[in-house]
Amino acid sequence: MATTVTPRALAALLGTGWRRPGETAHALADALRALVVDGRLGVRTRIPSERALADELDVSRGSVSRAYDRLREDGYLASRRGAGSWLTLPGGAGPGAPPPPLGDQDPAPSARPLDLTVAALPAPEPMLSEAAARAAAVLGRHAHGHGYAAAGLPELRAALAEHLTGRGLPTTPGQILVTAGAQHALHLVLTLLAAPGDRVLVDAPAYPRTLAAIRAARARAVAVPLTATGWDPDGWSAVVREAAPRLAVTVSDFHHPTGLTMSAAHRAALAATCARAGTILVTDETCAELRLDGPAMPPPLAAFDPGGAVVTIGTMSKAAWGGLRIGWIRATAPLVRELAAVRANVDMAGPVLEQLVAVELLDTWDAVLASRRALLRPRRDALLAALAEHAPGWDVRRPRGGISAWARLPAPVATRLSAAASRAGVELSPGPSFSVDGTFEHHVRLPFTLPPADLHEAVVRLAAIAAGLGADTGADAAARPLATAV
DSSP, rough: OOBBBBBHHHHHOOOOOOOOOHHHHHHHHHHHHHHHTTTSSSSEEEEEEEHHHHHHHOOOOHHHHHHHHHHHTTSEEEETTTEEEEEEOOSSSSSTTTOOOOOOOOOTTSSSEEEOOOOOOOTTTTTHHHHHHHHHGGGGGTSSSOOTTOOOOHHHHHHHHHHHHHHTOOGGGGGGEEEESHHHHHHHHHHHHHTTTTTTEEEEEEOOOHHHHHTTTTOOEEEEEEEESOOOOHHHHHHHHHOOOOOEEEEESSSSOOOOOOOOOHHHHHHHHHHHHOOEEEEEEEETTTOSSSSSSOOOOOGSSSSSOOEEEESTTTOOOOSSSOOOOOOOOOHHHHHHHHHHHHHHHHOOHHHHHHHHHHHHHHHHHHHHHHHHHHHHHHHHHHHHHTTTSSSEEOOBBBSSEEEEOOSHHHHHHHHHHHHHHEEEEGGGOOSSSSSTTTTTEEEOOSSSHHHHHHHHHHHHHHHHOOOOOTTHHHHHOSSOOO
């Protein structure tokens, strides 16, 4: 079923950073394309009429019309008389056709498609299949019951509590709620704890799905910028005092997308700041266990929590496999019971078999993580080597872990680069996708989850396109130190 975005909502998603003097139509087309490419607007979303959007953006109708025409030519917009216009992807529905079902779009035929918008690894085999076989063998033990456990299977809650305790965060099974991934976990937290209009602090840059979840809860994201070296406790303290947020959401371990890790001192400072203000601090540990090298990790952020104000979200999607939809929330036992009640109203409970697979995987978790690191290290190194060779003007911090690098371009052309790259078969998430207000046009996210040869080819294509946009200043830029700015 197609959804519709209103002119006001679309203008809010676009922000103000898309405008380029003398290039309104092209700039608007690029910005709209970026919204669908990185998932901020879904395929099949119906967009406003040319007149309605022109009035909302205070631009000429002709500019909007030319932007829409360009999107149709590139395969990102389809229209039908009487039915309006909807977003699509190259190879999807053309003019006059009904909106296609999700998943039917084919990649652009101009070049071998390379998707850098998805930061995920293939399954850890044969460990996943072996775990699934063992789980299937014990499924019969649960068949006599009704199969509903809103907080999760007791054995999985116990296994997760033991795992978190082993990482330095003492946890009981009653403090664990099993979810269908980290995104599901965040939606549950926001549903219970955030009311429409509430302020929610986020990192800047922030994960796009986090921003989408906050918007879906009709809350207001308030950004606290990261520095070149990480979090700014004084900045957090000032924003907490001024904004009085209900919640704060951060990624303290191998931050997505920058790869930064919060120091122990900063963990203690942020936890104390939020506790004093009565702000619930949510930490997303999606990539926390994907350390590739460098110093040992500090204890989890919640270990610095002086009074139960930190809620921890985790998932198996990155460290194991995206197809295994198992995540969790670690919080106080009373809060877990409240979240379980909310969860029961949403989807009753998680699949029993998947939870049993998760229990089995946790029994071999060290081997799973070792396989992930062995896969990621050469891919990260291949990406960095390709950037050094083909895009020396881009500043890129060497990630010590996680799944992506955050590249700073010599010119603010991230959205234009993403649009042009898509026409060349490379899907790319531009910096504004990670922004509350459309900033970070100097940045792009580069996951290193594809095979090394694919990463090298993607960088070659991106570098050639970026050079034409003025985003590769050559050897002089290469002399600048890495990680000059977030």
